[in-house]
Amino acid sequence: MAHIIGSISTSHVPAIGGALARQKQQDPYWKPFFDAYGKAREWLGRERPDVVVILHNDHGLNFFLDKMPTFAVGAADVYKNADEGWGIPPLAEARGCVDLSWQIVETLIEDEFDITTCQEALVDHSVSLPLALLWPEGKDAGAWPVEIVPVCINTVLAPYPSASRCYRLGQSLRRAIESWDDDRRVLIIASGGLSHQLDGERAGFINKPFDLQFMDSLVADPTWITQYSNEELVELTGTQGIELLMWVAARGVLDETPVKQHHAHYHVPISNTATGLLVLEPA
Amino acid sequence: MAHIIGSISTSHVPAIGGALARQKQQDPYWKPFFDAYGKAREWLGRERPDVVVILHNDHGLNFFLDKMPTFAVGAADVYKNADEGWGIPPLAEARGCVDLSWQIVETLIEDEFDITTCQEALVDHSVSLPLALLWPEGKDAGAWPVEIVPVCINTVLAPYPSASRCYRLGQSLRRAIESWDDDRRVLIIASGGLSHQLDGERAGFINKPFDLQFMDSLVADPTWITQYSNEELVELTGTQGIELLMWVAARGVLDETPVKQHHAHYHVPISNTATGLLVLEPA
Amino acid sequence: MTTATRKCRRSIPGTAIFDGDLARIGYALNRMCFSFNAAECREAFQRDEEAYMTRYRLTDAQKDAVRSRQVLQMIAAGGHPYYLAKLAGIFGLDMQDIGAQQTGVTKEAFQAKLVAAGA
Amino acid sequence: MTTATRKCRRSIPGTAIFDGDLARIGYALNRMCFSFNAAECREAFQRDEEAYMTRYRLTDAQKDAVRSRQVLQMIAAGGHPYYLAKLAGIFGLDMQDIGAQQTGVTKEAFQAKLVAAGA
Ligand SMILES: [Fe+3]
Ligand SMILES: [Fe+3]
Incomplete structure (x- = not known):
């Protein structure tokens, strides 16, 4: 049983990728943001995960509207990062943990999640940047110290899956990982949010009080967010704030276990986005 | 409310496409098969549907293993038929009923089906042949008298969705159609099965008693089939017999309404397949 | 239009949720923008915008929106923010340029608003 | 292999269900077969089978299976029946040829078995 x-x-x-490419980590604009990842990296140094299940949302690199899945699970040997249109140099490719991928595919279908299975996939900044922030030495070496299973949640085309559906997706992922006959150590990453809106007359919308309340709720009251419809969440957090669904699904993986907040950080703005960082571990 | x-x-x-291309309808091998569609065409002549929701499975034309959805809903203006590898001339393209497509997308997501939405899609013989069998004059004219919404169910990569999940997909499709604010008349087509197996030492496997029992069950005991797991269904009906899931989903659309069997036909073999035809209407 | 009756949608000021209604009118524009992941497609567009737009069968409204460089007009023509971001990159606009343009303020004022949101 | 422990699978004589285990080993072969939807790819394969297989990075087992024209061997190498059917078409084999080959009988005997199944 995996742990x-x-x-x-x-x-x-995306701008984080630009800052990394230009080595701006110590720049006053960027320093508070990058520094916050130090505590997460220390924790990873002690916890030494082998495999990462990363909940993320594609931004028009791997998926287009001709085939837009609600939930997509990667089952590839390798996931290349690629140019998303701005010419930022791609980061290192990630090795896939194919065995866990298929374990997840089987379990999710058994639990009646109607996933799309991807034996080949590109991953965008929603996968490459968390890896680069958590393993900067891996970024420099061109190889990450973990294998990954990417699980993509649609935040492109409404209707998106509800927060409640995403939480239960996480619960099913937990069942998949815990029934995986392997002793590797698994880290869950959620990549997305927090409040931001790129488009429309409301562009630049950020909702700090809501973000902080949401982050707090994830510790002790993880289904608090499921009281809101996705339209309400867009109103409260912006058109791209809906990416918080990744955090909801990740919390579903930890599920009923009492959790302990190891580290939390909140910083506004990076580009047009309110950024959050939250490290949770079983209490 | 649509009806x-x-x-x-x-x-x-696929061989049916070859037979159509070579005008073999009166050939002794083909005649019993083609003749059976006469009663269905008469019924359609009276019932005059405007829109078809067609449950089908792709055979490696539109979907590949890089993105293999469990359930995919078409939302395109037009669906072209194309060469699947054997050089059979493509049949006429089908016009999409985009308005009903989005109605279905919204309803299915609301009912927690995690569909893949397709604003562009090719359709293979699983869509073109039922249209050609039911509207031969449309085939000759190069234009079908109906608009379509294709709903594709994965029978390529196991695990497939369970029979029970497919039945409930059908129930949700019913809710979508009935809540569609339009007075058009909607026909459901299921395209797939019955028992057959192309691959392996058991190639050529056909199970007539089971097929007939399944067809009977759809009239009065529609969830009878859900007692079987998909592995059991493959054992009972062959590796491609699992395509009967289309029939299960279609029956889910009619759901609790008492149904009347208007026409049934069963013929073995066409190529390596046991072929069935079943016309059901609300009683 | 047809889908307005589908359900009674929440109205969020200054915000359009990209759903079937927008996806339907925006497909050609979004498909063109999706192509811009490839550097050679970005170059082809820059060499001849009009030919590239015609090749992707943009509607007249979409062509006008692209010509205008106005993001709100592109959104009204069905453009999705993720895909439009690739087009904005070609035009040399970053996210604060776009934000300022859409909200009708200077870039500095837009940036100041973002900073204020974090206070 | 790794996934055998995942669950205790039903064993169906003469039948391999195409699941993750087969999908995993078969990807390159299936991807090549998928390309055969296009007539120009079928022609390229026919002009130079070896080069085409190498271009699609087939494993040695997959190349051997294709060279052998033996469907059971292609399935063992992870080939999916839907995709393999496109390859079989190139080899001029119809479904009864394939059925006969896999079951080790003549085409006539295979066809007779199908007819008998309907009696
Ligand atoms: Fe994002
Ligand atoms: Fe089929």
């Missing part, structure tokens, strides 16, 4: 060490939820913003 | 006139479930076999 779940805990979860790291983090925002992603 | 569901009933359902037509039919087998599909």
Whole structure:
């Protein structure tokens, strides 16, 4: 039985890739953001995960509207990062943990999640940036110290899956990991959010009080967020704030276990986004 | 509120496309098969559907293993038929009923089906052949008298969705159609099965007693089939016999309504397949 | 249009949720923007915008929106923010440029608003 | 192999269900067969089978299976029947040829078995 060490939820913003490419980590604009990952890296140094299940949302690199899945599970040997249109140099490819992928595919279908299975996939900044923030030495070496299973949740085309559906997706992922006959250590990453809106007359919308309340709720009251419909969540957090669904699914993986907040950080703004970082471990 | 006139479930076999291309309908091998569609066409002549929701399975034309959805809903203006590898001339493209497509997408997500939405899609013989069998004059004219919404169920990569899940997919489709604010008449088509197996030392496997029992069950005891796991269904009906899931989903659309069997036909073999035809209408 | 009756939608000021209604009118524009993941497609667009838009069968409204460089107009023509971001990159606009343009303020004022949101 | 422990699978004589285990070993072969939807890819394969197989990075077992024309061997190498059917078409084999080959009988005997199944 594989062991779940805990979860790291983090925002992603394409501009972070630009800052990394130009080595701006110590720049006053960027320093508070990058520094916050130190505590998460220390924790990872102690916890030493082998495999990462990363809940993320694609931004038009791997999926287009001709085939837009609600939930997609990667089952590839390798996931290449690629140019998303801005010419930022791609980061290192990630090796897939194919065995866990198929374990997850089988369990999710058994639990009546109607996933799309992907034996080949590109991953965008929503996968590459959390890896680079958590393993900067891996970024420099061009190889990550973990294998991954990417699980993509649609936040492109409404209707998106509800927060409640995403939480239960996480519960099923937990069942998959715990029934995996392997002793590797598994980290859950959620990549997305927090409040932001790129488009429309409300562009630049950020909702700090809501974000902080949401982050707090994840510790002791994890289904608090499921009281809201997705339209309400867009109103409260912006059109791209809906990416918080990744955090909801990740919390579903930890599920009923009492959790302990190891580290939390909140910083506004990076580009147009409110960024959050939350490290949870089983209490 | 749109009106569901009933359902037509039919087998599909690529060889039928070859027979159509070579005008073999009166050939002794083919005549019993083609003749059976006469009664279905008469019924359609009276019932005059405007829109078809067609439950089908792709055979490696539109979907590959890089993105293999469990359930995919078409939302395109037009669905082209194309060469599947054997050089058989493509049949006429089908116009999409985009408005009903989005109605279905919204309803299915609301009912927690995690579909893949397809704004662009090719359709293979599993869509083109039922249209050609039911509207031969449309085939000759190069234009079908109906608009379609294709709903594709994965029978390529196991695990497939269970019979019970497919039945409930059908129930949700019913809710979508009945809540569609439009007075058009909707026909359900299921395209797939019945027992057949192309691959392995058991190639050529056919199970007539089971097929007949399954067809009977659809009239009065529609969830009888859900007692079987998909592995049991493969054992009972062959590796491609699992395509009967289309019939199960179609029956789910008619659901609790008492149904009347308007026409049933069963013929073995066409190519390596046991072919069935079943016309059901609300009693 | 047809789908307005589908359900009574929540109205969020200054915000359009990209759903079937927008996806339906926006497909050609979004498909063109999706192609911009490839550097050679971005170059082809830059060499001849009009030819590239015609090749992707943009509607007249979509072509006008692209020509105008106005993001709100592109959104009204069915453009999705994730895909439009690739087009904005070609035009040399970053997210604060776009934010400022859509909200009708200077870039500095837009950035200041973001900073204020974190206070 | 790794996934055998995942669950205790039903064993159906003469039947391999195409699941993750087969999908995993078969990907390159299936991807090549998927390309055969396009007539120009079928022609390229026919012009130079070896080069085409190498281009699609088939494993040695998959190359051997294709060279052998033996469907059971292709299935053992992870080939999916839907995709293999496109390859079989290139080899001029119809479904009864394939059925006969896999079951070790003549085409006539295989066809007779199908007819008998309907009696
Ligand atoms: Fe994002
Ligand atoms: Fe079929």
